[in-house]
Amino acid sequence: MQYRHLGSSGLKVSALSFGSWVTFGAQIDEEMAEQCMTTAYDAGVNFFDTAETYAGGKAETMMGRVIRRAGWKRSDLVIASKIFWGGKGPNDRGLSRKHIIEGTRASLERLQMDYVDLIFCHRPDVETPIEETVRAMSHLVDSGRAFYWGTSEWSAEQITAAHGIARQQGLVPPTMEQPQYNMFHRHRVEREYARLYREIGLGTTIWSPLAGGILSGKYEHGVPQGSRSNAPGYDWLRERFESDQGRQRIALASRLRPLAEDLGITLPRLALAWCLRHPEVSSVITGASRPEQVSENMKAIDDLDKLTPEILQRIEEILGNRPEEEENFR
Numbered sequence: 001m002q003y004r005h006l007g008s009s010g011l012k013v014s015a016l017s018f019g020s021w022v023t024f025g026a027q028i029d030e031e032m033a034e035q036c037m038t039t040a041y042d043a044g045v046n047f048f049d050t051a052e053t054y055a056g057g058k059a060e061t062m063m064g065r066v067i068r069r070a071g072w073k074r075s076d077l078v079i080a081s082k083i084f085w086g087g088k089g090p091n092d093r094g095l096s097r098k099h100i101i102e103g104t105r106a107s108l109e110r111l112q113m114d115y116v117d118l119i120f121c122h123r124p125d126v127e128t129p130i131e132e133t134v135r136a137m138s139h140l141v142d143s144g145r146a147f148y149w150g151t152s153e154w155s156a157e158q159i160t161a162a163h164g165i166a167r168q169q170g171l172v173p174p175t176m177e178q179p180q181y182n183m184f185h186r187h188r189v190e191r192e193y194a195r196l197y198r199e200i201g202l203g204t205t206i207w208s209p210l211a212g213g214i215l216s217g218k219y220e221h222g223v224p225q226g227s228r229s230n231a232p233g234y235d236w237l238r239e240r241f242e243s244d245q246g247r248q249r250i251a252l253a254s255r256l257r258p259l260a261e262d263l264g265i266t267l268p269r270l271a272l273a274w275c276l277r278h279p280e281v282s283s284v285i286t287g288a289s290r291p292e293q294v295s296e297n298m299k300a301i302d303d304l305d306k307l308t309p310e311i312l313q314r315i316e317e318i319l320g321n322r323p324e325e326e327e328n329f330r
């Protein structure tokens with residue numbers, strides 16, 4: 001495993017990490033979650049990701065119990081949770097001071113932990129002043145409930161505003177973002193945040209590196225049995241995969257597969273290594289519903305040097321979606 005600094009912070013996270021969305025509590029039971037987490041841990045993963053909303057809190061409970069039972073040393077782990085959707089009540093969602101603090105307390109209880117290493121604002125909240133959110137997140141760090149805070153799917157403008165407020169008011173600034181990043185979804189990581197890496201040392205822990213499974217190539221002949229798009233409550237995901245855009249992506253995955261085969265690796269390994277190659281990606285959060293997938297995905301860490309400029313160019317030609325660089329008028 002490689003360990004990378006989370007942006008310009010002193011913290012090191014495994015370049016491949018492991019998350020619990022869709023899977024824990026919705027698609028797989030605790031025994032399977034334990035097998036997946038143990039396989040990841042044995043491969044050197046130190047960073048595990050969850051959120052208050054995953055399976056209505058069950059994912060955190062399961063993750064906390066697995067870690068307890070495994071007896072892993074807390075200081076060897078980097079645990080992340082995310083706050084925004086905590087329930088149905090008017091104050092159970094969003095980024096008010098009240099929900100941020102109450103939501104984090106409840107997450108910690110479910111995880112059976114005194115602190116999380118990373119806490120993210122799961123989405124921007126248009127109804128709450130950014131200053132209120134920044135103060136509450138900064139308080140979480142000052143009170144020892146989290147070590148670093150960041151955002152997920154915030155625009156560069158929103159992150160810059162939050163950072164500026166924190167700096168002006170002597171509060172703890174956000175230092176990390178959790179954006180979607182994969183071969184189909186590139187603009188934010190490659191273009192929009194470019195200045196933030198330089199100017200505020202932003203780190204990124206990126207999600208859905210396989211585009212929910214499409215980049216494993218297994219949707220080529222329809223929705224496979226036992227996949228997340230068959231999980232109860234995830235009809236919307238199946239519809240997305242079966243939409244025109246979903247079909248186009250499945251077709252692109254089929255065109256990428258021979259390239260992976262030329263390199264002697266599988267398509268998911270190629271797609272994960274492609275995310276890992278980006279210098280501003282601190283950690284690629286993988287997901288899996290069985291330990292065999294975890295073992296397969298962890299191999300991607302050894303595939304980075306296979307991505308020569310020529311191979312990357314062949315990938316660009318298939319994808320045809322490279323974001324334009326910022327114009328330099330000098």
Ligand code: NDP
Pocket residue numbers: 018019020021022023027049050082122152153178179206207208209210211212213214216218226227228229268285286287288289292293294296297
């Ligand atoms: P991926 O895009 O990598 O999708 C993972 C899924 O793909 C697996 O659950 C599995 O689904 C399938 N898969 C994985 N490996 C293989 C393989 N080797 N061969 C075949 N199929 C495979 O990542 P996720 O969408 O799960 O996102 C990763 C993590 O990121 C989440 O767990 C969560 O922690 C975080 N996240 C954060 C979000 C945010 O808003 N901040 C949003 C979404 C995720 P199947 O069961 O169908 O086989």
